Amino acid sequence: MKLAVLSAGAGGASAAVEMTLQGHEVRLWNRAPATLEPFRRAGGVQYTGVFGAGFVPLAAITDDLRAAVCDADLILVCLPTLAHAGVAAMLIEAGCAATPVLLNPGHTGGALEVGAVFDRAGIAVPPIAEFSTLTYVARKSTPHTVSTTGRAKKVALAALPGGGPARELAARLYDCAWPVPDVLATGLRNVNMVLHTPGALLGAAWIEATGGDFTFYVEGLSDGVARVMERLDDERRAVGRAFGHELASLFDEMSAIGTIEPGADRAAGLAAAIRGGTANQAIKAPGSLSHRYFLEDFWYGLKPFLALADIAGVRAETASALMVLCTALLGPLAPGEGRSAAAMGVAGLTRDQLVAMIREAET
Numbered sequence: 001m002k003l004a005v006l007s008a009g010a011g012g013a014s015a016a017v018e019m020t021l022q023g024h025e026v027r028l029w030n031r032a033p034a035t036l037e038p039f040r041r042a043g044g045v046q047y048t049g050v051f052g053a054g055f056v057p058l059a060a061i062t063d064d065l066r067a068a069v070c071d072a073d074l075i076l077v078c079l080p081t082l083a084h085a086g087v088a089a090m091l092i093e094a095g096c097a098a099t100p101v102l103l104n105p106g107h108t109g110g111a112l113e114v115g116a117v118f119d120r121a122g123i124a125v126p127p128i129a130e131f132s133t134l135t136y137v138a139r140k141s142t143p144h145t146v147s148t149t150g151r152a153k154k155v156a157l158a159a160l161p162g163g164g165p166a167r168e169l170a171a172r173l174y175d176c177a178w179p180v181p182d183v184l185a186t187g188l189r190n191v192n193m194v195l196h197t198p199g200a201l202l203g204a205a206w207i208e209a210t211g212g213d214f215t216f217y218v219e220g221l222s223d224g225v226a227r228v229m230e231r232l233d234d235e236r237r238a239v240g241r242a243f244g245h246e247l248a249s250l251f252d253e254m255s256a257i258g259t260i261e262p263g264a265d266r267a268a269g270l271a272a273a274i275r276g277g278t279a280n281q282a283i284k285a286p287g288s289l290s291h292r293y294f295l296e297d298f299w300y301g302l303k304p305f306l307a308l309a310d311i312a313g314v315r316a317e318t319a320s321a322l323m324v325l326c327t328a329l330l331g332p333l334a335p336g337e338g339r340s341a342a343a344m345g346v347a348g349l350t351r352d353q354l355v356a357m358i359r360e361a362e363t
Helices: 010-021 033-042 065-069 081-093 110-120 164-173 183-187 191-202 204-210 223-242 250-257 270-275 298-312 317-330 351-358
Strands: 002-006 025-029 044-049 054-057 060-062 074-077 101-103 128-131 136-142 145-151 155-159 177-179
Touching: 002 010, 002 065, 010 025, 010 044, 010 054, 010 136, 010 145, 025 065, 033 044, 033 060, 044 136, 060 065, 065 081, 074 081, 074 164, 081 110, 081 298, 101 110, 101 164, 110 128, 110 183, 128 164, 128 183, 155 164, 155 183, 164 177, 183 298, 183 351, 191 204, 191 223, 191 250, 191 298, 191 317, 223 250, 223 270, 223 298, 223 317, 250 270, 298 317, 298 351
Parallel strands: 002 025, 002 074, 025 060, 044 145, 074 101, 101 128, 155 177
Antiparallel strands: 044 054, 128 155, 136 145
């Protein structure tokens, strides 16, 4: 299969490694030539971690989007979710608007936002599927080396109406894919929204004082932070129930993904279980308040979650409080930034209208 992997970050590099090891032709794209240059010089990606240790050559390493996606069977988007709308616009501009797209991850509202970009441009929406969370725990240890410390065991997968081809290709590529009914069932399983926002906000002073020189999931995860996570998680699950989905708890979601170890003692509490997860154990805290745990997980996680909660008629007081405090900490975004109801194409919809839109029979 010919795959275009969009992102030369840790997620994209991990996908390039796994897909190449599976025998697929991979073209790696990134917007920034400087990010690509170390991979270009090497001719591929050096890797360590769950896939072993070695080097994979790539079919192409390019900042030319048209060259990357031309005659690809699937576009695999491993970019931060704040880049989704821009990439969709670039695909339209490049004349590459029909190839199936897999968002890895879509997080909260990713497929909806990408589909809305095509709709607003008057272009037919391509087949779009999304994973609920990134299938990798990874960091780039050098500019051309990715260390993949975890690979998901089970991740929710759904598609927009008409997205069956993208969903089927995703399931062929990833044995961890767990099909769920619709993109609310994936979007409301955004683990990072619950996992990152309380610790990032409550640890902001420590982050600023140390430049993130502490382990986020161990030293930064106190029992008090975990209690806020659990309150936020209760709200996430309440919104899921309002849309007809009985969602697993954060503990169970992370156990399924593999970032909480098998057999972890539930009675010891959520904080102890997360601290004991080997995939995340050594990961450092954000180095500054401009890290994606703030910019992505608040504005493209909590913000769309609150929009969905409003449509569902569910009060989400913890999520609202975290969002208010984050806005005070970082300052408000410029108008139109962040993933709003309008950006997702769901502004003004009732609960029943939104459910009908995402569950429309495929043609």
